[in-house]
Amino acid sequence: MREFKVVGKSVPKVDAFPLALGKPLFADDIxxxxxxxxxxxxxxxxxxxxxxxxxxxxxxxxxxxxxxxxxxxxxxxxxxxxxxxxxxxxxxxxxxxxxxxxxxxxxxxxxxxxxxxxxxxxxxxxxxxxxxPAVFDPEQAMDEGAPVIHDEPDCKYLIPVFYDPKHNHCAHIDLEVGDFEQGMKEADFVIEHKFKTHHEQHCSxxxxxxxxxxxxxxxxxxxxxxxxxxxxxxxxxxxxxxxxxxxxxxxxxxxxGFGGxxxxxxxxxxxxxxxxxxxxxxxxxxxxxxxxxARVRHPMVMWAKTGVRKDGTLTAIQLRVLSNAGAYGPHAMTVMNNTCAKALPLFHCENIKWIADAVYTNLIPGGAYRGYGVTQAAFPMGVMMDEMAETIGMDPVNFWKMNTIKKGETSPIFKALSETGKGVEMIVESCSLPECIDRGAEIFGWREKRERFKNQPEGPVKYGVGMSCMVQGGTVPLIDMASAFAKMNDDGSFNLLIGAADLGTGADTVLAQIFAETLDIPVEDVIVYPSDTDITPFDKGAYASGTTYLSGMAVLKTAEKIKEQILNVAADMLGEPKEDLRIENKAVISSKSGKRVEFSQIVKRALYIKDQFQIAAIASELSRLPPQSFAAHFAEVEVDTETGQVKVLSYVAAVDCGTAVNPKLAEGQVEGAILNGISYALTEEFFFDDKGRVLNPSFGDYKIFSAPDIPKITTILVPSYEPTGPYGAKTVGEVNINGPLPAISNAIYNAVGTRLYDTPFTSERVLNVLKEKGAD
Amino acid sequence: MLNDLEYFEPETISDVITFLAKHGKDTKLIAGGTDLLVDMKKGKVKPKYLVNLMKIPELSHIIEDGGGLRIGATTTFREIEESKLIKEKYPLLFEAARAMGTVQIRNMATIGGNICNALPSADIPPALVALDAKAKIVGQSGERFLPLEEFFVGIRKTALESDELIREVHVKSPPAGSGTAFLKIGRTASDLATLNVAVRVTLENNGACKEVRVVVGGGVGPTLIRSKRAETLLEGKILEEPLIEKTAREVSKELKPRPTSIRASPFYKIEVSKVLVKRALMKALGRAKAGEDR
CATH class of the missing domain: 3.90.1170.50 (Aldehyde oxidase/xanthine dehydrogenase, a/b hammerhead)
Structure with missing residues (x-):
């Protein structure tokens, strides 16, 4: 791994102090x-x-x-x-x-x-x-005679895509890479299941x-x-x-924010x-x-069908998706597309078929939510992988390693589809997923626990472990753009103006670190001013996990332009060619003569002494490809077979986000996403009456995890180096929310031998499933 | 949004009684406010007068007295949970108090407020009923004692007259040979109970069951349910697992959960009541045998 001075260090957040002091910083504080x-x-x-x-x-x-x-x-x-x-x-x-x-x-x-x-x-x-008349069930929304929710003549897409509002059909795409039917023929085993995921609110x-x-x-x-x-x-x-x-x-x-x-x-x-x-x-x-x-995570009905050979080869994948867009279609098509575009490149499989529909219903509209469709698809795929591994008698760890994409490889999905339509070809140039699987399994104690839970204790409480792997491509390629502007002040400090939006994530800090690293200055010398459309240059905003990667590159390029200007002035001051000069500790040093001139002297010269000008620069970065961040998750659960209660005892996440620019903040993103995901998997749930009213619109009735509910979460950052990202960084905001649903479902199966295909895994659902199984 | 109201902070109980005699019907007494303020903000409750009891010193205490315990009405859950006396001698109260809400809520919420709010899902009332607790009620016409199970008459309905307030809760010391247990199921740690069960088993010297209380709460009827069936089935018997299991099944027949609950279906509550009642009885029996509850 490359060593950096500021990048890779857990420097305190640049806004930590005023936030801790309760300064009036939030929108409603004035x-x-x-x-x-x-x-x-x-x-x-x-x-x-x-x-x-x-x-x-x-x-x-x-x-x-x-x-x-x-x-x-x-x-x-x-x-x-x-x-x-x-x-x-x-x-x-x-x-x-x-x-x-x-x-x-x-x-x-x-x-x-x-x-x-x-x-x-x-x-x-x-x-x-x-x-x-109203329609609530997505499986009935396209039926002939179903109430037409958007009967107004003026609804439309600006881009040329399928749209049939007269049948509540908000989006449709299908694609096939390779030959799915052929892949099925080559399989020794075919597995097929229907899955359902549920509504979720962001609860910012x-x-x-x-x-x-x-x-x-x-x-x-x-x-x-x-x-x-x-x-x-x-x-x-x-x-x-x-x-x-x-x-x-x-x-x-x-x-x-979380997308909301x-x-x-x-x-x-x-x-x-x-x-x-x-x-x-x-x-x-x-x-x-x-x-x-407000908006919610799109609930989906999914039909997954996969073929696998005895030797572990994944011969075919088919995923059919029906997304419940609710009453309006913001993000409906793009979230739907991501169930393929950003979820399926994970798998080593030549024959993939994907058919997806998003339909209008008279329920609360879906929208962007951390994971953005990948969370939904990762659930069936993670469970199918577990079931295939079991069917052929392979340990899931080995099966996952064998069937997931590696460094230097590509997936036909990249080219076939992006979240907005056609994709871009790409080769995965950074991937430490195999190491994530190995190290995660080791620290979690996978083999030992799998062995131990073959013999369950007497009594109603059973134990199990499950795993899943995940990917999330960051940014929307060829669309997402970020930019930054910076200028140098008399004392050698800099104003860094960024359009990027820090949501509490620490983006301002991470971007200051990237700027400081490039100019070899301390973070304190970077005065960050973010997100003001009058003052800061354009940034697409905080979504698709893109801020560190994309806004980070814009900041890096801005800093490099400034570096050139500094070196030019220094060359003139020292009377030495620019090529002999380097930047070090807020100064320019000649490698030849050893002479040194401080940043504060350089900027004063530029502002006041000779050929006066403002040392300043602006730079933009367009996303050319979606960098792939990976993770391997391991969950250990306790299932009370008499009450249906599922408790996560421990959780290990091994994560490849490239270079973690600020490891503490990256870990915060990982832990936050996992907690968000476990809470979604176990307790969060919307209840509607038969008139479409939300019955539980409060934290009293819609239960999210709080401090006493949090299991032990261990985060392991397994670095890789992404050549297209700032100092090797990729993305970390979303990928980890894709683990808890499949990992916990698989762990429940390991404990009690029953699979859960519908979410959430509430005590009542688990007990019902166990009773059905008992009745068989 | 809070409606227009007049707010008072009396310093003595007699001031409260005088006030209630005049304005009782238009008044809400407030202690911790963790339920009442939420209801007021939602507009569910619109009192003309709000009388805060928290400035009355004689309402907040935990005192061991004679053969029992006197807990002042404005004693907070946190005070109950942290009382060494309660933890050692009334572990059932400790367990039930600790099961309620979050630390932040327990810092504010009071035993009197919790009882008077009379939610069927409340955690401490089943424990109090299992210990044969009584409410000491004071009003214009003097004071009276009411067994707690008679105090609850419906969802959010109590036997309190509009000119009365609870002064104390009296809890008898569990007799020798007693063991207790409190079990709860909620969706998260801070959730209201989907189901809760408080049990006391008191054994004779010969090991037979002298007295038993099985109290189920968590929205299994308009009020908590003290199972008479369990008392009939178990008292005088040697308690063994098959009998306890049978009793748990019988207790579940006495429950009438509402189908409209968001927390769980009636089916789930009934199923889980069999489990929790059995487990609580087994746990209490074990403790009684071990002499843990002295």
């Missing part, structure tokens, strides 16, 4: 003079036409300053997905429509002097609904928060908890029908209310609204 409070009226019906809205009484209520509904806002079809233009999501949503498509859909909005008045005002709005501790106001020049400032400030600017401008130049988006510190904030969910309404009232307006979701009117 109180503006004359600020109004906004509230939204939500649909109580899953599917209905709004025949009329009477807002007369509401508008007459003292303290109410604006009421918005379909009658008084422009109808601009767009997508709420915060993706690059032209968005690969259907334009199927407007700010307010005369139709509601799920319980919790927008009906109207109010800005009032206080939240209390706004609440009161909501109750005075009279809405006349014409109820329509900070809810969606937006404050809009006008600056001294009359421009609209949007202070918002977003992962995608530049997409927010573009989409809000679109919705409000104003030029982008009228809008400035500022992303302050963020209390978690890759969405223009409230910014358009808040901005429109500010426009109408000419007053600052604050709109903050309640926790209940996060559960009823």
């Amino acid at each position: 109180e503006l003079k004359g600020m109004l409070h906004a509230k939204i009226l939500w649909s109580p019906h899953a599917h209905a036409r709004i025949k009329n809205i009477d807002t007369g009484k509401t508008e007459a209520l003292p303290g109410v300053h604006a009421v918005l509904c379909y009658k008084n806002v422009p109808r601009v079809v767009h997508t709420s997905a915060g993706q690059s233009w032209p968005e690969p999501s259907p334009y199927d949503i407007v700010m307010f429509d005369n139709k509601v498509r799920h319980v919790g859909d927008r009906v109207a909005a109010i800005a009032a002097e206080t939240e209390e008045i706004a609440e009161k005002a909501l109750k005075l709005i009279k809405v006349e609904y014409e109820l329509l 501790i900070e809810p969606h928060t937006c404050i809009c106001y006008f600056d001294h020049a009359g421009r609209l400032v949007i202070r918002t908890s977003t992962q995608v400030p530049f997409h927010v600017r573009r989409i809000v401008a679109q919705c409000l029908q104003v030029p982008e130049r009228m809008i400035r988006v500022i992303k302050p510190r963020i209390g978690g 904030k890759q969405e223009v969910l409230i910014d358009d309404v808040c901005a429109m209310l500010a426009m109408r009232t000419k007053r600052p307006v604050r709109l903050v979701y309640t926790r209940e609204e996060e559960f009823t009117s």
Whole structure:
């Protein structure tokens, strides 16, 4: 491994101190003079036409300053997905429509002097609904005669892809590489199962928060908890029908995103209310609204069929996917595509067939969620791998190693598909997955535990271990772009202006480290200013695990340009050729004469003495390929066969994220993703009634793991070196959420001999499955 | 959103009683507020007057007295959980108190508040009923004692009159030869109970069961359920596993879980009640034999 000075070190987060001191850094931490409070009226019906809205009484209520509904806002079809233009999501949503498509859909909005008045005002709005039949089951959504959710004539995609809203068919793609049927013929064993994954909410501790106001020049400032400030600017401008130049988006510190904030969910309404009232307006979701009117992980029904030979060769894979997009289609196609594009390159298999559909239903819309489709596909694939290994009598460790992609190899999937459509050819130039499997198995005690659990203890409690491997390609190739700007100050420090969005992930710190490494300066000399569309250059935003890799390369290139300028000035000062000079410890040193000139002298010369100019640079980076990050996960569980309770006793994750620029932050990402994944696997669950209402929109009823529930998690970073990434770095944000579902399902099987194909593995589901098995 | 209300912080119990005599019907008493404030913010409860009991010193204490324990109404769960006296002599209360919520909630929530909120899923009431606890209730017409199981009359409904408050909870010391156990199933550590079971077994010198309490909570009916069936089946008998298993099955027939619960279906609650009741009885029996609960 290469050694670095700043990269690879767990330096403290650049924003740790003010955060620890409780400084007012988050979107909702400011109180503006004359600020109004906004509230939204939500649909109580899953599917209905709004025949009329009477807002007369509401508008007459003292303290109410604006009421918005379909009658008084422009109808601009767009997508709420915060993706690059032209968005690969259907334009199927407007700010307010005369139709509601799920319980919790927008009906109207109010800005009032206080939240209390706004609440009161909501109750005075009279809405006349014409109820329509609704469809909730994705397997019935495309049936002839099913209610058409998007019957409006103006819904469309901007890009040429399949779209058939008249049959609730939001997206469809299929592909085949190799010859699936031939692969099946070559198999000694064929295994086939149906799987189901469930809804999941992001549960960011900070809810969606937006404050809009006008600056001294009359421009609209949007202070918002977003992962995608530049997409927010573009989409809000679109919705409000104003030029982008009228809008400035500022992303302050963020209390978690996980994909939920890759969405223009409230910014358009808040901005429109500010426009109408000419007053600052604050709109903050309640926790209940996060559960009823935000976005969720797409639930999917999946049919997997695989063929394997006795010698362990994986001859064919078929994955059929039916994704429940809910009432709108943000990210519906791209998430669906990733169940193939970013999940299946993991496997050594020449014959792969994949058929996928996303359908509209009258439930809460899906959206971006950490893992982005790969999490869904990793579950059936991880379970199928376990079952195939068992069928041929091979240890899963060996079977996984034999059937996963290695350094120097490629997958036909890379070229065939990306999340937006056609893919790019690539060779995996960094991969330590085999070492991850070996080291993970060793530290977990895989062989010893597999042996031990062949003999289960007496009594109702059984024990088991399971594993799974995973991949997640980072960035959207040939679309995602990031850029950075930096300038040098009198004392040799630098301002680093980045469009990248730190969501609490530590991106600002990691990018400062990459900059500092390149110029051989301490991190303290990098003053990071992030995510302000007026000031920082463009960045696609924080998604697809791309910030360290892509924004990191933009920062590195910026620093290199600055380095050239510094060396030019130093060469002039020292009277020596640039080629003899090198940068070291905030100074330029001549390798020949040994003479040295400090950064502070160089910058003063540039600013004040001779041929004055600002040492500064801007650079962009376009993603050419999706770097592949890998992990091998091992779970040990305890299953109480009388109560169905599953407890994860220990969990080991061995992770290849290339170079970990900041190991502590990388470990934080790994542990966070695993915890997120275990909680999803065991307890998180949406309940809907037969009218499509969410029955458990609170942390009291929707259970996420908290501190006492966390099992022992061991993270092992197994480095590789990605030549296209900054100092060998790849990505780490998402890949590890793909492990818990299959690893825990496999561990439960190891303990009790019963497989779980439907999620989550709640006590009740496990007990039911055990009882069914007992009844057989 | 909190509605308009008047807020009071009396310092004596008699001040509270006087206030309640006048405004009892429009008043909510608040202690830790971990349930009440949530309900008020949701608009489920809209009191005109809110009376905080936390400034009344005579309401917060854990005192050993005669053959039992007196716990003041505003004693927090954390205080109960951390009391050496309770841990050593009333381990059932310790186990039940510790099973409730998170440390942060237990720092605020009080025993009186928990009882008066009368949620069928509450953790400490089954333990108290298993120990034959009584509520000491004070009001305008003086004081009265009510066995706790009679105190709960429905979901969020108690036998408390509008001019009354709970002053203390009295718990008898478990007789010699007793063993207890508290078991709970929830989805996470901080979850409300899907099911909870509190058991006390008291043995004769000859090993026969002298007295038993099996109390099941966690939304198995409008209130917790003290199983009379278990008492009939077990008292006077030598307790062995087959009898205990049979009893557990019988207890499950007394339960009437609501089908609307999000935490689990009635089927699951019934199935798991057989398991938890059996396990709790076996555990309590083992402890009684070992003399762990003195």
